[in-house]
Amino acid sequence: DTEVTQTPKHLVMGMTNKKSLKCEQHMGHRAMYWYKQKAKKPPELMFVYSYEKLSINESVPSRFSPECPNSSLLNLHLHALQPEDSALYLCASSQGTGNTGELFFGEGSRLTVL
Amino acid sequence: GEDVEQSLFLSVREGDSSVINCTYTDSSSTYLYWYKQEPGAGLQLLTYIFSNMDMKQDQRLTVLLNKKDKHLSLRIADTQTGDSAIYFCAETLHTYSGAGSYQLTFGKGTKLSVIP
Numbered sequence: 001d002t003e004v005t006q007t008p009k010h011l012v013m014g015m016t017n018k019k020s021l022k023c024e025q026h027m028g029h030r031a032m033y034w035y036k037q038k039a040k041k042p043p044e045l046m047f048v049y050s051y052e053k054l055s056i057n058e059s060v061p062s063r064f065s066p067e068c069p070n071s072s073l074l075n076l077h078l079h080a081l082q083p084e085d086s087a088l089y090l091c092a093s094s095q096g097t098g099n100t101g102e103l104f105f106g107e108g109s110r111l112t113v114l
Numbered sequence: 115g116e117d118v119e120q121s122l123f124l125s126v127r128e129g130d131s132s133v134i135n136c137t138y139t140d141s142s143s144t145y146l147y148w149y150k151q152e153p154g155a156g157l158q159l160l161t162y163i164f165s166n167m168d169m170k171q172d173q174r175l176t177v178l179l180n181k182k183d184k185h186l187s188l189r190i191a192d193t194q195t196g197d198s199a200i201y202f203c204a205e206t207l208h209t210y211s212g213a214g215s216y217q218l219t220f221g222k223g224t225k226l227s228v229i230p
Contacts, residue, residue, distance in 0.1 A: 004156075031215035042202055042220035043157065050215045090156055094216055100164075101145050101206050101216040105156035 006091050006106035014114050015081060021109045023074040023091030032074040033103065034066060035090040043090055049074060081113045118221035120203055125227045132190040134224045136203030139184060143205040146179065147218070148188045151200045160188070160201075190226075198228045 004025045013019050023032065031050050035043035048056035049068040057066075063085075065077040074091055088110050092103040117139045126132045138146065144165050149157040163170045163177045163186070170177045176189040190197055203221040 006156075033215070040223075042222055045217060048215045048217070055215060056217070092157075100162055101218075102147075102159050102162065103157075103216065103218060105149075105158070107156045110154075 004091055004093055004104050004106035006089075006109050008109055009107065010110050010112075012112045012114065013078065013081065015083075017081075018077070018079045020078065021076040021089055021091075021111070023076075023106055024072055025093045025104070026072055027093065027095070027104065028071075029093035029095050029104070030071060031094045032068065033092040033094075034074070034076050035092065035105075037088040037090055037108070039087075047076075078111070081111075083113050086111055086113045118203055118205055118219050120201075120221035120224045122222065123225050123227070125229060126193050127229050128193060128195055130193055132188075132193045132197070132226055132228075134188045134190075134201050134203075134226065136186040136188075136221055137184055138186065138203070138205045138219075138221075140205055140219070141181070141184065145206050146177075146186050147204040147206070148175075148177065149202040149204060149220075151202065151223070153199075157202065193226075193228050195228045195230055198226055200225050 007022045033048050034046040037043045045058050046060045047066045052068045063080045067075040088108040090108045091106045094103050119137045147162045148160045150160050151157050163179050174191045178187045200223040202223045204218040206216045206218045
């Protein structure tokens with residue numbers, strides 16, 4: 001299984017809603033990532049978890065709250081978002097040290113904030 | 115600092131070769147990557163090259179690395195309509211946090227259009 005699975009594929013939410021994006025991998029990878037991608041732009045790193053601990057937070061607003069319940073799962077909790085937060089949210093995972101640093105990406109969750 | 119530059123668009127005829135270019139600034143990058151993104155989809159790793167290599171070939175793909183000029187290129191031979199996508203060049207240092215995670219810096223992406 002070389003897949004990173006993200007749900008939901010599409011999400012529409014209002015600015016007062018609370019929702020979550022989910023990501024799952026069963027490759028035994030110990031690093032997991034959230035990226036945000038706006039249209040016609042490259043992905044921008046938001047968070048990195050290494051061994052289920054948050055190791056990087058790229059100055060992301062607190063309305064985005066990541067969670068790593070176990071080594072296979074990564075969540076992104078969303079609350080009080082703004083319309084400019086509409087984007088494709090990509091999850092990725094990597095094996096860790098001693099390899100080529102390849103990131104395996106999911107298909108993304110396309111978020112629209114009304 | 116890290117910065118990766120790519121031209122934004124490339125248009126080629128089906129059957130021709132495509133060459134996508136990239137320049138990067140961080141000379142300590144260990145690996146350099148080419149990712150492909152089709153419309154509405156995630157990123158797929160096409161190929162990578164280790165910084166001590168000059169060239170890597172993988173079927174229709176050839177990667178050339180000029181470390182002195184910090185220039186990376188991806189050549190796609192016999193380009194097909196299915197190759198139409200956005201291609202991202204990316205660089206990374208070996209390990210970011212010491213716990214096995216990698217921080218990639220992506221270029222802005224080159225949109226390849228293949229004309230039948």
